[in-house]
Amino acid sequence: MRSKSVSFLQILFLVVLSTAPAALIGQTSLRIAAAADLEPVLPAILTQFEQETGIHADATYQSSAALTAQIQNGAPFDIFLSADLGYPQKLIAAGLAQGLGDGANGTPIAYAHGTLVLWARKDAHLPALSMDLLRRPEIQRIAIANPDRAPYGRAAVAALQKSGLYEAVKSRLVTAENISQAAQFVDSGNADVGFLSLTSASTPRLKAEGNFTVVPTSLYNPIEQGAVLVTKAPHRVEAKTFLVYLMSTPVQQGMREYGLTPSRPVP
Amino acid sequence: MDWQALTLTLRLASLTTALLLLIAIPLAAWLVLGRSRLLPLVQALTALPLVLPPTVLGFFLLVLLGPRTAIGRAITALLGHPLAFSFSGLVVGSVLYSLPFAVQPLVAGFASIDSSLLDAARLLGAGPARLVRTLLVPLARRSLLAAAVLSFLHTVGEFGVVLMLGGDIPGATRTLSILLYNQVENFDYPAATRTAAVLLTLSLAALVAIYAAGQARDAGQVLRGRGGTRA
Numbered sequence: 001m002r003s004k005s006v007s008f009l010q011i012l013f014l015v016v017l018s019t020a021p022a023a024l025i026g027q028t029s030l031r032i033a034a035a036a037d038l039e040p041v042l043p044a045i046l047t048q049f050e051q052e053t054g055i056h057a058d059a060t061y062q063s064s065a066a067l068t069a070q071i072q073n074g075a076p077f078d079i080f081l082s083a084d085l086g087y088p089q090k091l092i093a094a095g096l097a098q099g100l101g102d103g104a105n106g107t108p109i110a111y112a113h114g115t116l117v118l119w120a121r122k123d124a125h126l127p128a129l130s131m132d133l134l135r136r137p138e139i140q141r142i143a144i145a146n147p148d149r150a151p152y153g154r155a156a157v158a159a160l161q162k163s164g165l166y167e168a169v170k171s172r173l174v175t176a177e178n179i180s181q182a183a184q185f186v187d188s189g190n191a192d193v194g195f196l197s198l199t200s201a202s203t204p205r206l207k208a209e210g211n212f213t214v215v216p217t218s219l220y221n222p223i224e225q226g227a228v229l230v231t232k233a234p235h236r237v238e239a240k241t242f243l244v245y246l247m248s249t250p251v252q253q254g255m256r257e258y259g260l261t262p263s264r265p266v267p
Numbered sequence: 268m269d270w271q272a273l274t275l276t277l278r279l280a281s282l283t284t285a286l287l288l289l290i291a292i293p294l295a296a297w298l299v300l301g302r303s304r305l306l307p308l309v310q311a312l313t314a315l316p317l318v319l320p321p322t323v324l325g326f327f328l329l330v331l332l333g334p335r336t337a338i339g340r341a342i343t344a345l346l347g348h349p350l351a352f353s354f355s356g357l358v359v360g361s362v363l364y365s366l367p368f369a370v371q372p373l374v375a376g377f378a379s380i381d382s383s384l385l386d387a388a389r390l391l392g393a394g395p396a397r398l399v400r401t402l403l404v405p406l407a408r409r410s411l412l413a414a415a416v417l418s419f420l421h422t423v424g425e426f427g428v429v430l431m432l433g434g435d436i437p438g439a440t441r442t443l444s445i446l447l448y449n450q451v452e453n454f455d456y457p458a459a460t461r462t463a464a465v466l467l468t469l470s471l472a473a474l475v476a477i478y479a480a481g482q483a484r485d486a487g488q489v490l491r492g493r494g495g496t497r498a
Contacts, residue, residue: 065452141352146435148453174352174434184326185434189334190351 030057030238031076033067035083035225036145036178037114037152037197041258042081049245055238063178065149071096077230078239083114083179084151085226097228100243108226111246113261115198116155116220119186119212126193129213131163134193142172143185143194151223152179156195159219186210198259225260268465269446276443279354280422283361287369287418288411290362295373296399300385313370316363325431328360352434357442360428368417376410377403412481420470 034042039061046057060067060077068087071077072094080097082088088108091097099107118129127133134142145153153175160166174190176182179197186194187206201212227246233239245251252262298310316324332350333339343349350356380403388402404411426444433440435449443466450459 063452065454069452069454140348141434143434146449146452148449174436176434177430181431184329185351188330188351189339190329190349191434 030055030078030235030242032057032059032079032081032242033071033075033077033230034059034061034081035064035067036061036150036180037083037199037225038081039180040199040203041255041260044258045246045251045254048251049242053241053245055241057238057242061180063146063150066178071230074232076232076234078233078235079227079242080230081111081225081227082108082151083223083225084154085110085224086151088226088228091228091230095231097230099228100240108228109243109247110224110263111227112225112252112255112263114152114155114223114225115217115259115261116152116159116215116223117196117198117201117212118193118215119183119196119201119206119210120193121186121189121210123209124189124192129193129211131159131165131215131219134160134165134169139169139192140172141174141185141191142169143174143176143182143191143196145179145182145195146175146177150178151225152195152197153182155215155220155223158221159195159215162219200259202257202259224263268461269441271438272441272443272446272462273465273469275354275438275441276423279357279361279442280419282358283365283422284369284415284419286358286362287365288415291366291369291373291414292399292404292411295370295377296395296403298370298374299377299403300395300398310374314367316365317367321364321425321427322431323427324364325360325428328356328363328428329432332356332359351432352436352440354439356432357429357440360432361422361425364425364428365418365421368421369414372410372413372417373407376407376413380406409481409485412477416474416477420474423466423470 032042032046038059042059042061046059050056062070064082064084064087067075067077067080067082068091071080071091080088080091085108088097092099092106092108097108099109118131118133120126120129126139133139144156147153147157157166160169174185176185179200182194183196183200183206185191186196187209195215196206196212198212198214200206201210206212227243229236229239229243247263252264255262294309294313298306298313303309319327329351330336331338332342334343334349339349346353346355350359384402384406385398388398393401424444425442426448429440429442429445430448433442433445435441435445441449443462447459447462447466450456450462
């Protein structure tokens with residue numbers, strides 16, 4: 001009995017020792033807080049970035065509001081890529097983040113525009129997707145991201161209100177924590193349709209399994225996505241390098257492929 | 268204060284606790300009294316929800332109970348709607364999630380009962396149902412109380428499963444923990460503090476009441492027991 005417990009302690013000790021160096025190495029890479037709609041987009045950009053600059057970056061994907069709260073409370077991120085401009089502005093106002101360049105502290109860097117789509121599984125056998133389809137009684141559950149904290153959720157509610165559907169469908173809305181979870185709700189068949197980001201709808205999986213229609217952009221305010229440098233960024237130089245890279249023509253050009261619109265006209 | 272979320276949470280926790288006791292008492296009795304070779308496997312399976320992160324458990328349930336599986340389709344046909352985004356879905360999720368918290372104390376309680384008592388009862392012809400009813404449950408009252416309290420509290424504090432499975436519908440799936448999370452995420456810290464205070468005060472009061480009642484009853488039994496030996 002006694003020798004068994006000693007050996008268990010020894011194993012624990014070894015595990016702790018062997019993982020310690022890994023934790024130290026981990027500290028040298030860039031940490032990016034990214035809005036959930038970037039989950040299908042950013043990994044490829046980060047891989048390319050590492051190949052070109054040798055800088056390794058790790059990303060954390062959550063709703064823009066959750067990331068803002070974490071940065072406010074000292075989370076050790078270098079860069080925040082929000083799905084809107086409001087949260088980055090809030091961080092700038094609090095002195096916790098800044099734009100690019102030493103003087104330009106005041107505004108987030110608009111790096112892309114998001115697009116809202118209405119998505120349904122092919123095997124749901126719905127007629128052609130449109131906003132009006134939502135009136136139908138067979139649409140029992142409509143997934144949206146939380147409008148209080150996810151810019152795509154806010155856009156979805158705005159689109160429903162502007163098309164006069166909100167009151168009619170309000171009781172059928174199911175709210176997901178972020179835009180990726182909204183995709184999960186529809187993709188698993190639990191919701192009939194969902195308001196998703198074009199970035200989700202453009203992933204190979206959702207492309208194969210479903211159909212989507214782009215929600216008319218006249219129905220919601222543009223989803224302008226903003227980036228900021230976290231003021232206390234542990235890796236300032238690398239973080240600036242990444243933001244410059246993100247705004248470079250090849251990266252901006254590539255964004256369409258993933259369902260984002262470049263922030264400025266690119267050739 | 269959102270009383271709807273509070274009553275919903277209490278309703279969910281009560282129903283889950285009642286169902287869990289119904290399931291866990293026979294299950295724990297079987298685990299203690301049984302002779303099957305499957306015992307270790309079943310025991311391990313009942314402990315598994317402790318290992319899985321709640322959000323992962325919630326995700327599996329979302330997919331497993333969804334309309335894309337045979338089980339999910341059967342449930343949908345039975346209820347008229349999928350289990351996800353409904354109160355009944357949360358009950359199913361909570362029962363699975365809190366199962367170890369009901370089973371483990373009962374197994375410990377039943378196992379600590381003097382086996383000669385069980386042997387004597389068996390010799391006198393008591394079947395398993397009678398053993399459970401007249402010996403195990405009365406003698407393991409404290410464990411039963413612990414199982415009920417732990418299941419109830421664990422369900423009140425449940426978050427990940429509800430987040431994945433619930434869809435945040437007021438009156439159906441917006442529990443106190445989800446409400447609290449919403450308030451924190453929306454930077455409404457004063458409201459979040461109030462919700463947390465209500466949650467903590469209620470839980471503390473309920474726990475004190477239950478433990479006090481348990482202590483009083485034990486004291487009563489000790490006194491009655493002494494009286495008996497004197498007589």
